[in-house]
Amino acid sequence: MSMTVRAALSRCIHIPSVLALAATGLPLMPMAYAAGAADANKPLVVRIAHGGPVSGPIAALGKDEENGVRMAIEDLNARKLQLGGRNVQWKLEAGDDAGDPGQATSLARMFCDKKVAAVVGHLQSGTTLPAAKIYNECGIPNITPAATNPAITDVGYDDTFRVIASDRAMVDALLDYAVKHQGVKRVAIIDDRTAYGQGIVKLFETAAAERDVQIVDKQYTSDKATQFSSILTAIKRHKPDAIFFAGLDAQAGPILRQMSQLAMNQVKFLGGDAQCSERLPVMADKAPALKSVVCVMSGNSLAGMPGGPAWKQKYDQRFPGQYQVYSPYAYDATMVLAHAMISADSVHPEAYLPRLRQTHYEGVTGTIAFDSQGELENPRVTLYGYASGERKELVVPGR
Numbered sequence: 001m002s003m004t005v006r007a008a009l010s011r012c013i014h015i016p017s018v019l020a021l022a023a024t025g026l027p028l029m030p031m032a033y034a035a036g037a038a039d040a041n042k043p044l045v046v047r048i049a050h051g052g053p054v055s056g057p058i059a060a061l062g063k064d065e066e067n068g069v070r071m072a073i074e075d076l077n078a079r080k081l082q083l084g085g086r087n088v089q090w091k092l093e094a095g096d097d098a099g100d101p102g103q104a105t106s107l108a109r110m111f112c113d114k115k116v117a118a119v120v121g122h123l124q125s126g127t128t129l130p131a132a133k134i135y136n137e138c139g140i141p142n143i144t145p146a147a148t149n150p151a152i153t154d155v156g157y158d159d160t161f162r163v164i165a166s167d168r169a170m171v172d173a174l175l176d177y178a179v180k181h182q183g184v185k186r187v188a189i190i191d192d193r194t195a196y197g198q199g200i201v202k203l204f205e206t207a208a209a210e211r212d213v214q215i216v217d218k219q220y221t222s223d224k225a226t227q228f229s230s231i232l233t234a235i236k237r238h239k240p241d242a243i244f245f246a247g248l249d250a251q252a253g254p255i256l257r258q259m260s261q262l263a264m265n266q267v268k269f270l271g272g273d274a275q276c277s278e279r280l281p282v283m284a285d286k287a288p289a290l291k292s293v294v295c296v297m298s299g300n301s302l303a304g305m306p307g308g309p310a311w312k313q314k315y316d317q318r319f320p321g322q323y324q325v326y327s328p329y330a331y332d333a334t335m336v337l338a339h340a341m342i343s344a345d346s347v348h349p350e351a352y353l354p355r356l357r358q359t360h361y362e363g364v365t366g367t368i369a370f371d372s373q374g375e376l377e378n379p380r381v382t383l384y385g386y387a388s389g390e391r392k393e394l395v396v397p398g399r
Helices: 003-009 018-022 059-078 101-114 125-138 167-182 195-210 229-236 249-261 288-292 308-318 327-344 349-357
Strands: 044-052 086-096 118-121 142-144 160-162 186-191 214-220 242-246 268-271 293-298 360-362 367-369 381-385
Touching (some): 059 118, 118 327, 167 195, 167 293, 186 195, 195 242, 249 288, 268 288, 288 293
Parallel strands (some): 044 118, 186 214, 242 268, 268 293
Antiparallel strands (some): 293 381, 360 367
């Protein structure tokens, strides 16, 4: 392997020689994971899949995530990398799970049947959890750039990873801010009943009890609902300081509009990363209640990411007007997978998975290194508000 390849993708991990890897008995270029292996004169085709909702109500988020993978694939091809002495052609295998767990399971099986080298996805916890089980059964490493339920890594699959902070870290930061800086003592909860919603509500209730925050009401909805007046009216009677919404921006927008219609503009509206998008003001029609939103996201703000501003400029040139939230994490997830393959000089999961576990990669979003469960060793979170009508990072005193 050339020094150019080493410098491009492997600064911290020693890259074994092809002969040393061959001694392990693992194939360097198996037909199962790369097309055209029989012809040494042809490029070695390495397919990295993406699964996410590119149709349905949160298609913009899924497409943004897919765009991040696509940008990484394009950058990898521009580097003219080699594996096993052969030029590599990286390809995106794109799939739509429509935000549906059943469709995500079917998509995961299709990726297994196609024997892709790795998977970036899925976007939601409800789709990632069943898909990760399928990937584990067929031995395909997968990295989610967006799904935050702790159960994804708690289950113990040794080939599932996350490049974003879990809900546990985000809920703690969000509630600390609400209690210490907004005086929140009484909270109502709206649960959308998805795997994401149920998981983050459980964490919120635990964190609230630890901080002596009273849960005054709990209401339920779905991730397909559009009308919330009845549950908001019920909540209003309890006079909460804040509402914690465990759901997506597609529902947060109409909730905020209907809160304004019910004169609930002073009630704080707390939420996780799934509602914390740049498109939330549009979905809320910039209702006055938007100014009461405080939400939390994994990672640094785009401006605070080591490579964020330059990467965003490039993204906007490639995909004008499409940026949402998760594309830089999807980009880094793809690069981390390629980094492990280059380090192992193989696209065979059994060969590169140990390198993936040992990853220490300086990405757009920051340093990526995994603990024994596949979580980030040093997860980062950022709080945001919309007082200006646009998403802006909040300055947290003492942090």
